[in-house]
Amino acid sequence: MKTEDLIKQVAFIKEIDKLKYIQRKTKLFNSDRPENDAEHSWHLAMMAVVLAEHSIQAIDILKVVKMVLIHDIVEIDAGDVFIYDTTKNHHNTEEELIAAKRIFGLLPENQAKDFLALWEEFEAGETAEAKFAKTMDRFEPLLQNTSNNGGTWAEYDVPYQKVYDKKVAMKAGSETIWNYAENLINESVEKGILKK
């Protein structure tokens, strides 16, 4: 039974290696090298561990870490969608759900169910853990873009209001982090790396 589980788990472990090839639009800090989804997921997991004290609500940190570790795995099949791309739907696309079922479905049945539920909880963004996980997911590219002279904001001509409208959701996860982020956004306007 344990060995049967392990064989399925190894198949999943091999499959998710593909996340290392999915390039994001956002670049590494002080860099023009695009970040890939595996690096991004590691960084969010570190951020969740380091920043947990700032969550508004009490959170199960392991649950948040699991969420950010797996949140982009669907992109192995469905690809990365740029957050400011207005031509595409970002949430719960049929394509992403099919991807989640295929990839998590490689795992033993109960584990597959748990991972699918965790990914859906993240996507829905309603629980304390999902809110904090999403705050991490919004915070990392903000830090990267401000370290990169505007980064993707400059590259894709994204104006202040669009950035603000996406980032303000961070407030639901952490007031402290949102206050810091809002200052960074305002400073970016003052520095001329984000257009108002």
Next chain:
Amino acid sequence: MKTEDLIKQVAFIKEIDKLKYIQRKTKLFNSDRPENDAEHSWHLAMMAVVLAEHSIQAIDILKVVKMVLIHDIVEIDAGDVFIYDTTKNHHNTEEELIAAKRIFGLLPENQAKDFLALWEEFEAGETAEAKFAKTMDRFEPLLQNTSNNGGTWAEYDVPYQKVYDKKVAMKAGSETIWNYAENLINESVEKGILKK
């Protein structure tokens, strides 16, 4: 107080981005592209979550995940040492300890202490969590090398006995995973991708 913490935490979050530039000798699955330490750490965290049921002893999964997320951060200053390089010491080098103190030292004081202690616990390899974390760290490159026609074993002419002697430590974390790994090693000899 919270904002003071956050400023230090953000400095740490920016600093650890450098882990994405540290190349390992081991290549991605079915690939000749070297893996970097951030990708490796993400993969180990996923493996710890997925494979936890196979631990011999009861483990605190969050602790294991934290360990594997941070275990290579010292390499930002100290560099990656190839496991089969016999000219270098792999454990608790003075250089790594200095690196740990500098990098974790960017965090608020109590958090810095916790992270340093966690890294030292991993390095010592004596607790149930450290043993399981180390089993993950041994298992991933074994899966990669067998998917890569011998990978670094072939590239650096590493013989069966050396591989066996390094990998057998996995047994202390999980009998089930070790049995699977031992079979993979034996199969590799049969296939001629590992020399006896």
